[in-house]
Amino acid sequence: MKVTILNERLSNALAVVGRGVASRPQLPVLANVLIRSTAGGVEILSTDLEISFRIKVGAKVREEGEVSVSGRVLSELVGTLPAGPVDLEVDKDSLVIETNGIRSMVAGMASGEYPSIPSFSGKCDIEIGVEELVEEIERVGVAVAKDDARPVLMGVLWKFEKDRIRLVATDGYRLGIGGLRLSVEKEGLSKLILPARALLELVRIVDKQEVKTVLIKFEINKQQVIFKIGEIEIVSRLLAGDFPPFEQIMPESYSTRVLVSREELTEAVKRASIFARESANIVKVKMGDNQLKVSANSPQLGSSETGIDVETEGEEVEMAFNSRYLLEYLGVVRANKVIIESEGSLKPGVFREEGEEWVHIIMPVRVQS
Template identity: 25%
Template sequence: MKFTVSQDSLADALSVVLKGAGGATTLPILNGVLIKAYDGVLELHTTNTEISIKHRITARVDEPGEAVVPCKLFSNITKALPDAPVSFEVVERQAVISCAKSSFRLNMLDPRDFPEFPAYAIESCVDLPVSVLSEMVSRVWRVASKDRSRGVLTGVLMTVENNTIRLVATDSYRLAVCDTQVETSNLEGSFEAIVPSESLNDALSVMGDAPTIMVGVTDAQVVFEAGNTCYVTRRMKESFPSYRMLIPSACAMTAKLDNTSFAAAVKRVSAIGSGNPTLRFDIDTEAGVLKLTLISSDQGYASETLDIEAEGKSGCTGFSCHYIADFFNMAGHDKDLTLEIQDYGRPAVFKTYGKVNYLYLAMPIRLSE
């Protein structure tokens, strides 16, 4: 096996497939990248117990063949090489890598031990703009539970119907929903899949330069294809919680706030907090005032008052400071923000409107008087 390829092309390709290598596995072969060289093409493949990634680039192939080398090590070497052609040759079970005046020899693993790339036959698919879907994923995926024992709560529900994309995630303490309108001319009927949240985020991150992405499903898989990249992950088969029942149909208090000003105030007040303190909201609808208060037993006390447009019942409630900070990190740059409270002892709903509509529901924390 022998090929030559540009340093930047190889470095970019390895950065794409690196997300599929290793992880929590104890199998050495899964820490590697399978490289296939044939007909002027390099095909790179990585896999772990959760995902498989395949990426193709052009190269000058002098001798076709297959090789498996440690993916992270090969990636680190390639990124450090100068901007010059990279030569790769298999010599006596070692990969000889040369670039300008640099030379490396890497021990290889047996390509016969590397798992086959998953075979799939797409049952339903939809083409979506990458930029829009990436923005939507960035607003919901962190809300999904990180605890793998919680099953479907580690996933994101994705639906496409009547030219509307919707993503939903919850960890049972908060809920994030975003939707937008987009042309889906190739979709017949509706599309639905529950995708592991980290896989969904990774798939979009490695395909961010493509204009569109195909999202397809089989009975057990979710497949993402864009350009020369294919990303396959498992399809979660459990039933997603009935999230619509969690969203209040009416509210006792509605307030309109400037998103930027509110975010800045939360950041200032939270500066004295350590751990995960409670952020108190005191709302006076008649005066049109929201007072934010944070008390830290270690650091002290902080408060700030904001002018708001509000109607309904006055009252106070509290939320995890981290949950409110997460909301602002995910809400984007939409200027207007609406806060809706059904009851001061029940979840609050934050909403922003723009190209992507965003809803964030957070459970309250009992306040100590």
């Protein structure tokens, strides 16, 4: 392999694929990236066997070839090089880097040892606008489980319903439901569970790319999904298992309904959370008579209560919630007003954005009076 590539392009590409380099690899080769030159340019790949990255970079290719070298070492080295063209050449199983009188060599492995990574080919199954996709992933993603006690809860359910995809995530204490609209009904797909990690990596990447749509292809037989963002591809395994029957906990009615300012509610919860740290982050929310009160009390720290003027329907009710769950939800709300619905102090709290179909459910906490 003999290529000349701009250092800026090489550095940016390594920053992308670096997300797929295993920090504690099961196999030594998984700490490496694979660099491959073809007539069309240079490809750089990485994988930890759960998620893989591929990026195509424009370069002047004088000789085709490939090599596998340490992703960390190469990235650190490239970060020290001056701007401008860099020459890359394979010498046996090592990569030689030369520019402006600097010559470095990074030891590598035979490229044949590197795992095979599928590439995006043929037509896509779905094409989604970047803005819509990112917004829905961020909204639903706050409800994803953070530990692997139940691996299926570390994913987001994609349920295909005629001309839309229902997105669902839960950690057992809260439930986020969103959706993506499809231009045409997608046949042959029912339910898939996509790892939240892959979706969040997708959000990070599209935020830095000037693209308007993301192409998605499902390899059902291989239990894989491939995202294509411009010249970048992300390949991820689908999660196996049964997603919890979320429909069963969806309340069908409410006895109390409140319309409250998102900004005022956020500030009130933040204030109360200061005094809730020693009591499992529990804050109380009392709703009724056109008032919503958020409070917390600690014998050691003190107390806080904030009253907010709101629009209410139905009975007075007091509920207790984990303040962290409330703040994470409010952090991804786009609307100025939030609707809170409840059937009682120990029933699920239903949160909606005014004018939006998206629903977020938070289970209340039982507390002593």
